[in-house]
Amino acid sequence: MASMLLSRQLTCCLQQNSRLLVFGHRYISQAAAKIDVDFDYDGPLMKTEVPGPRSRELMKKLNGIQNAEAVHFFCNYEESRGNYLVDVDGNRMLDLYSQISSIPIGYSHPSLIKLLQQPQNLSTFINRPALGILPPENFTEKLKESLLSVAPKGLSQVMTMSCGSCSNENAFKAIFMWYRVTIHKLDIPSLDWPIAPFPRLKYPLEDFVKENQQEEARCLEEVEDLIVKYRKKKKIVAGIIVEPIQSEGGDNHASDDFFRKLRDIARKHGCAFLVDEVQTGGGCTGKFWAHEHWGLDDPADVVTFSKKMMTGGFFHKEEFRPNAPYRIFNTWLGDPSKNLMLAEVIKVIKTEDLLNNATHAGKALLTGLLDLQARYPHLISRVRGRGTFCSFDTPNDATRNKLITIARNKGVVLGGCGDRSIRFRPTLIFKDHHAHLFLNIFSDILANFK
């Protein structure tokens, strides 16, 4: 049909301006038959109706795991080129929608293929950094070559984000902060949502069972109080969100029993139970999901993830499926290249038994930290951990930051959290000998600390 269309254009060229011939009226381009972009196809080529049988089959499968009613058809991106999108049934279509306006220079552009094949770019595709703290050497240069080379007039500053909605939301934040001028999350208007306290436990947990039980009971009581109090204000609590280990807030742990009871409170009050595994998910606690440690009778309703999972997203029970298409939606909905990499990562985790490794190496690390705590109680306290997800407290913010700086200069990268904690977040290939290497270096640092 492609060649048919092209020849039709050629044979119809005499009718070019004849508006009277309604059916024969033809739009002719000077360059109609000239394919000036060498990777472009020469026209559409249709083999089945769209969606065709293969697309329909795949839509049915996808619909089993998410509401797939918005899907138009499934695509063969390997075969798509230039202005033409090819579907899984072999239909080739002129694409005037370009992934909701998001493909800049056509499919499979030779320049981008070349870019990906250059060995010096390999690392950039597989080692995704936390750009705000550890940017790559060429970060500013690439921003200048890309975004800043087309910056709107008068705008010298740029921030990058992962998608359009995050961009607008962070732009709103920047505006609110400009409007008021003050620190973190202050300035920013937010909904009146209740915030319950996370238990503040004593460590090691097994030595303070009774005190910790009381503290957890207090926190659970406050959760229920808040639900009731808000209901009286006509503000109904639809869900409860909790991290298995409260991370940015200072690596706070709670007992498995605490979480089971929190889950029960959610059910009792008809609230959804959301477990935020953005930081804890992916295996570092010794189980793939930290909340697997709890042994819940009734699973969490929703579990969110990102970071080690390479893509963001959330799992949920069937009853949380949107009842219509486009209700949970944005242009990209992640990135298939990240799904591809995650599949490989999970294969490595299984093949190399990295969950058991996290348990094992975590034990080596925690044992060493407890030992350091015994030797330097004035510097290290509240040692805690699950798998390699370990942390300890220092006397104050200044000491904490000083320890991090000294460690860095001895060749160890550590991170802080809360107001005085140091947290460990090694990769899943962190082994016992890495733990010992760290402990040796850190032991020297503590011995010499003034």
Added chain:
Amino acid sequence: MASMLLSRQLTCCLQQNSRLLVFGHRYISQAAAKIDVDFDYDGPLMKTEVPGPRSRELMKKLNGIQNAEAVHFFCNYEESRGNYLVDVDGNRMLDLYSQISSIPIGYSHPSLIKLLQQPQNLSTFINRPALGILPPENFTEKLKESLLSVAPKGLSQVMTMSCGSCSNENAFKAIFMWYRVTIHKLDIPSLDWPIAPFPRLKYPLEDFVKENQQEEARCLEEVEDLIVKYRKKKKIVAGIIVEPIQSEGGDNHASDDFFRKLRDIARKHGCAFLVDEVQTGGGCTGKFWAHEHWGLDDPADVVTFSKKMMTGGFFHKEEFRPNAPYRIFNTWLGDPSKNLMLAEVIKVIKTEDLLNNATHAGKALLTGLLDLQARYPHLISRVRGRGTFCSFDTPNDATRNKLITIARNKGVVLGGCGDRSIRFRPTLIFKDHHAHLFLNIFSDILANFK
């Protein structure tokens, strides 16, 4: 220093359990000297203090374009391997923070290198689809191999998102919808922010100058009224956000004069002026940013982008810089691989003069649409466009959807917006002859439409 550390471990092995020797106390691993992950280094290696001179130089440069106070140091990811992060000054550090817990199996893992080098994966890295409408053939399969293979017990459904905050926010949406059960953005609690009407103009704009001026004046008046009304409610408007062409809302245009006056209103009331170029940015209107058409005296304060820019983000004036680190922050802050690709895309746009092409091809498309409107006024109305960012209205939703389906089966992918519009969003390599190809196909469709 690496070898020094290792030999120190070996020579100290006799002191293994001797807790009395505080300074000589050494943590020894059975596998301490065995490097079982072949791509891992054997220990830290420090050459300068951290941040070293090269990092400091780069920090200064980055700080010129964004608040870079949170940056620890700059990294050499090409040289980073396994558990070791190498910085731009050649320092090699044991990484116990792993990009805020986001590197699953270490840096430059051989499995991921191999994955990237396989020719069959190339397309996945360079052709990023809108997953909710046009997923790749292996989408469900990859989700099953990756996310679903580790789904928490009891959770059969999964949605992917670009980052952690989007994941949590969309999970909240899913919970609110589950709690109430109804359509798009209903059900979801939101802040009490005023929404002003976007002008509803008559097209072609040059034929309805007076009516359109009145409509725009009405909308501008309402913007000011809302600012005043909200101020009386003690809700101060900190900023105004507007799209140069309202896209999802139905491809609504307004005059350049309208936007200049809106900018003036923002200044007059001390509000920031945010231009949302997520859909319009990147060149499709014939200028890189659609708002360049307006000729503003005073630039927009903030401009957001995503889609064709391959990464999300926003530009802003200096006065909108956060006054402290971590105030506009998340783990990934985009993705350097997208910046790399964008630099290449911008090079192609310049080399191939694709902005002028958008103007030219857009004119061919618009002229043809106006012609079709003259011939089929019962099917096509309100033809409008800037560059290739064209659209028209159909009589109703049902006719619109029928036209899209017929076109698709004739080999043309079109998209809808608003309640009855069809919008064009071709790539930047859409040329005159593609416009004519489309017009020929669509002319036949309209002639035969029943």
